[in-house]
Amino acid sequence: MFQQVLILGAGPAGISTAVEAIKKGFSTDEILILEKFDEVAYMISSKYPDEKAVVANYKNKFADRISGLRISDMSKQEFMAFMKGIVSEYQLNIKYHQTVERISKLKNGQLSVQTSNDVYLTNSLFIAIGTMSAPRTLSVSIPSTVSEKIFYDIQRIDNKIEKILVVGGGDSAAEYAKILIDRGHRVSLSYRGKAFDRMLSTNNEATLELIKEKKLTFFSGTNIEKIEDHEGKPFVTFKELPQGEEFDGIVTALGNERPANYLSSIGIEMGHEGDDIYSASSLEGVFFVGDIASVKGGGTINIAFNSGVKAMVEACTSYLDCHFESEKK
Ligand SMILES: Cc1cc2nc3c(=O)[nH]c(=O)nc-3n(C[C@H](O)[C@H](O)[C@H](O)COP(=O)(O)OP(=O)(O)OC[C@H]3O[C@@H](n4cnc5c(N)ncnc54)[C@H](O)[C@@H]3O)c2cc1C
Structure with missing residues (x-):
């Protein structure tokens, strides 16, 4: 099956790339x-x-208005409705449950993208799979007997996990701590810094208030030295504190990494780190879009929307027969 525009990942970056391809004159059935x-x-x-509130300038990162797609502050539910609305408005073709197993260049210059049950051919492939599948982990070893008590987001944390340690000092750590406290958990926060200078001011103020009200225990300037199993619970020793503490669960909010192992397993090596959007890969015609191409510290939804526009402009100059006159569609 040949596709003019083939995109991996239906997140903000992938959806923006597809919308931009339509604006550049491709029909919906030429885009998958x-x-x-x-x-x-x-x-x-x-x-x-x-x-969670979905924040437009997350991590204090402001995105210029480049894409027609843009969010303002909204709820998660409003954001999901917004994304579903775009899919339906532009009648985007999305194939779900697809896992790419191999990407390779054919002798005729086309890219072959092999999934578990199909092979797709294209001249331009946009990889927009984000980084959330590769959360940064704690740098200490974790006994297998307590590994189920370590979480990378808070969706699966139930009421039985009463006493929780959140590790991190950015916006996610602040949001997790506040939400868990509101849900009725007993929460502590470990951050290697002393001040929350990476957070949005709203999160900074809310966190300081929780500490002041003694709703949040703050282990300021701490690094975890080891985690042991104490009767099935993680027992944490901090380098800087004389005694350790037992928790029912630990949530890490340390950001994410590029899923480099996965990319390498399917035949893609990333090139130089782009300063925000696309970066060259080992295969010509392959573009990285969204968080996966973002600088250290991760991107935002509006930056991901913009990246689809930038990548499509780049692809149109070398790989795609785009029709700029239909851009106002
Ligand atoms: C906890 C947290 C809170 C955040 N809060 C905000 C906020 O309030 N405001 C904001 O602007 N930004 C926020 N961000 C950042 C924002 O979520 C990202 O910048 C944005 O989602 C990046 O979009 P993306 O399309 O590049 O990647 P993603 O949103 O990660 O989308 C990737 C898509 O690809 C799919 N996928 C993954 N692997 C594969 C694969 N192998 N093959 C095919 N498909 C695949 C995924 O299922 C997903 O649909 C937050 C991030 C985190 C982690």
């Missing part, structure tokens, strides 16, 4: 999105806490 899971923006749907 392969999504690993069963929902548009699955990572946001599954990893953001339901109570």
Whole structure:
């Protein structure tokens, strides 16, 4: 099956790339999105806490108005409705439950993209799979007997996990701590810094208030030295504190990494780190879009929307027969 525009991942970056391809004159059946899971923006749907506010300038990162797609501050539910609305408005073709197993270049210059049950051919492939599948982990070893008590988001944390340690000092750590406290958990926060200078001011203020009100215990300037199993619970020793503490669960909010192992396993090596959007890969005609191409510290939804526009402009100059006159569509 030949596709003019083939996109991996139906998150903000993949959806923006598809919309931009339509604006550049491609019909909906010339564009295909392969999504690993069963929902548009699955990572946001599954990893953001339901109570979370989706913030436009997350991590204080402001995105210029480049894409026609843009969010303002809204709830997670409003964001998911917004994404579903775009899919329906542009009649985007998304194939769910697709796992790519191999990407290779054919002798005729086309890219071959092999999934478990199909092979797709294309001249331009946009990889927009994000980084949320590769959360940064704690740098200490974790006994296998307590590994189930370590979480990378808070969606699966239930009431039985009463006393929780959140590790991190950015916006996610602040949001997790606040939401868990509101849900009735006993929460502590370990951050290697002393001040929350990476957070949005709203999160900074809310966190300081929780500490002041003694609703949040703050282990300031701490690094975890080891985690042991104490009767099935993680017991944490901090380098800087004289005694350790037992928790029912630990949530890490340390950001994400590029899924480099997965990419390498399917035949893709990433090139240089782009300063925000696309970066060259080992295969010509392959573009990285969204978080996967973002600089250290991760991107935002509006930056991901913009990246689809930038990548499509780049692809149109070398790989695609785009029709700029239809751009106002
Ligand atoms: C906890 C947390 C809170 C955040 N809060 C905000 C916020 O309030 N505001 C904001 O602007 N940004 C926020 N961000 C950042 C924002 O979520 C990302 O910048 C944005 O989602 C990046 O979009 P993307 O399309 O590049 O990647 P993603 O949103 O991760 O989308 C990737 C898509 O690809 C799919 N996929 C994954 N692997 C594969 C594969 N192998 N094959 C096919 N498909 C695959 C996924 O299921 C998903 O649908 C937050 C991030 C985190 C982790």
